[in-house]
Amino acid sequence: MVNDNMNKVKVRYGPSPTGIPHVGNIRTALFNYLFAKNQKGQFLLRIEDTDQNRLVPDAVEKIKDSLTLLNLNWDEQIIYQSKRLDLYKKSLEILISKKLAYQDEGATRFKIKTDKNSIGWEDAVHGHIEFPTNVLEDFIIMKSDGFPTYHFASVVDDHDLEITHVMRGDEWISSTPKHLLLYEALGWQPPKFVHMPPILGPDKNKLSKRHGAKSVHEFIDEGYLPEAIINFMAFLGWSPQDNQEIFSLDELSKVFSLDRINKNTPIFNIEKLDWFNKEWIKKMSDDALSHEINKDFPEFNVTQIKDILPLVKDRIGKVTEFKNIANLFFEKPNLQANKKEIAIKIEIFTKIINSLKKLNPWGASDISTAVNKIMEEEQLTKSQMYKSLGIAISGQLITPPIFPSMEKLGKEETIDRLKTAHKVLQK
RNA sequence: GGCUCCAUCGUCUAGUGGCCUAGGACACCAGAUUCUCAAUCUGGUAACACCGGUUCGACUCCGGUUGGAGCUACCA
Numbered sequence: 001m002v003n004d005n006m007n008k009v010k011v012r013y014g015p016s017p018t019g020i021p022h023v024g025n026i027r028t029a030l031f032n033y034l035f036a037k038n039q040k041g042q043f044l045l046r047i048e049d050t051d052q053n054r055l056v057p058d059a060v061e062k063i064k065d066s067l068t069l070l071n072l073n074w075d076e077q078i079i080y081q082s083k084r085l086d087l088y089k090k091s092l093e094i095l096i097s098k099k100l101a102y103q104d105e106g107a108t109r110f111k112i113k114t115d116k117n118s119i120g121w122e123d124a125v126h127g128h129i130e131f132p133t134n135v136l137e138d139f140i141i142m143k144s145d146g147f148p149t150y151h152f153a154s155v156v157d158d159h160d161l162e163i164t165h166v167m168r169g170d171e172w173i174s175s176t177p178k179h180l181l182l183y184e185a186l187g188w189q190p191p192k193f194v195h196m197p198p199i200l201g202p203d204k205n206k207l208s209k210r211h212g213a214k215s216v217h218e219f220i221d222e223g224y225l226p227e228a229i230i231n232f233m234a235f236l237g238w239s240p241q242d243n244q245e246i247f248s249l250d251e252l253s254k255v256f257s258l259d260r261i262n263k264n265t266p267i268f269n270i271e272k273l274d275w276f277n278k279e280w281i282k283k284m285s286d287d288a289l290s291h292e293i294n295k296d297f298p299e300f301n302v303t304q305i306k307d308i309l310p311l312v313k314d315r316i317g318k319v320t321e322f323k324n325i326a327n328l329f330f331e332k333p334n335l336q337a338n339k340k341e342i343a344i345k346i347e348i349f350t351k352i353i354n355s356l357k358k359l360n361p362w363g364a365s366d367i368s369t370a371v372n373k374i375m376e377e378e379q380l381t382k383s384q385m386y387k388s389l390g391i392a393i394s395g396q397l398i399t400p401p402i403f404p405s406m407e408k409l410g411k412e413e414t415i416d417r418l419k420t421a422h423k424v425l426q427k
Numbered sequence: 428g429g430c431u432c433c434a435u436c437g438u439c440u441a442g443u444g445g446c447c448u449a450g451g452a453c454a455c456c457a458g459a460u461u462c463u464c465a466a467u468c469u470g471g472u473a474a475c476a477c478c479g480g481u482u483c484g485a486c487u488c489c490g491g492u493u494g495g496a497g498c499u500a501c502c503a
Contacts (some may be wrong), residue, residue, distance in 0.1 A: 051503065197432085235439060269454085271454055272452080311492095316465095368462070382463070390463055
């Protein structure tokens, strides 16, 4: 009879609370999450806090935030290795009784004892990996402060929690033989190993703060949507079978598979993230996007934002850019900055103002007709005319469509702004 | 130094011996379109690190070279 529970996939994300996790770390969490969901298994969060010297007070909170901001929800409660010392002690005693562990200056070392001359495993992404055993040295499993090292704690925990797949960074490849020996010594079946390449910076070095080694929080503060961050990270080292690029977290869970994880190290490319973000802004409903924008700009209310969103949506690449583009609807323009770019004469301003004054009703197409008429009479180019009007009503170089913006602003306000521009030009 | 991993356009990648004159995406360039700018559409430039082997046939398999990365801690 097959025990269902035995086959159920169970993975863990095991950060050490030594700081705020950057996107490289979070991608490891994402892949663990996606695999668990894909397999209808479980995704555990285990805090690997066995190094008492490097603990950072707020780190666990930051780790939890980073995951929840992206909707990467873990199953069950968080596991703290520091609270499971008894468990390691029990396994340690087994090793001692088998004479496979011995004291060394207050610490305990594991004795490498094997008659094989190589030790290997089938890695889910790298295929067969094999190490000669003669390069292995007795290593410390229990430190003199009574805490286990990573090697020991992770092996004991993974077995105790019935982890089926250890998904972690490539940097653990060379210590996997040690782990395998530990499993053997304790008489346990090792899990499947899935080693994922690290993300590199554009300089092909380790991801630095300057490039992408930022926390999820920082990216969101800069105006990136969680959906875009997830989508981007998923494509760093993994690809789907077809050419689809835009995936939600749910969609990713459906198609994710281990055998499509790449072996080589991807480079963090912010331009691609920007593109994913633009796509997600386009894809998002006005309602949802308005709420996102509202988080960044609490001074505007959601209704206001939603009202003008259709005019500006195409022009914003990041949520934080909303204000730059939409500012004309909230504040009087600062004309000084781009005054020099106004390409039409004062007399023409007067003509436009007089013509617009007569307009009734006030609508974008009527404004357009009136303005275009003057444009032809004065033999102005569209570029000259529209650019000048855009600056006059917004003070900005990049503006929403001008006539609909004027309509939204209202007749009085528009004419008022044109008059102000007129005055500024006279000086 | 030793051990291990990795190697396709600038970047993310598809490719599992003939479908490859190497496909898609970002970025870049050009054209079209639009109500300025942005957006959009169409097109274009651009890669199998190198050398041997295996094979009728290699981007794909094997060996080597070069280059990059990781480990070699009482850190994870």
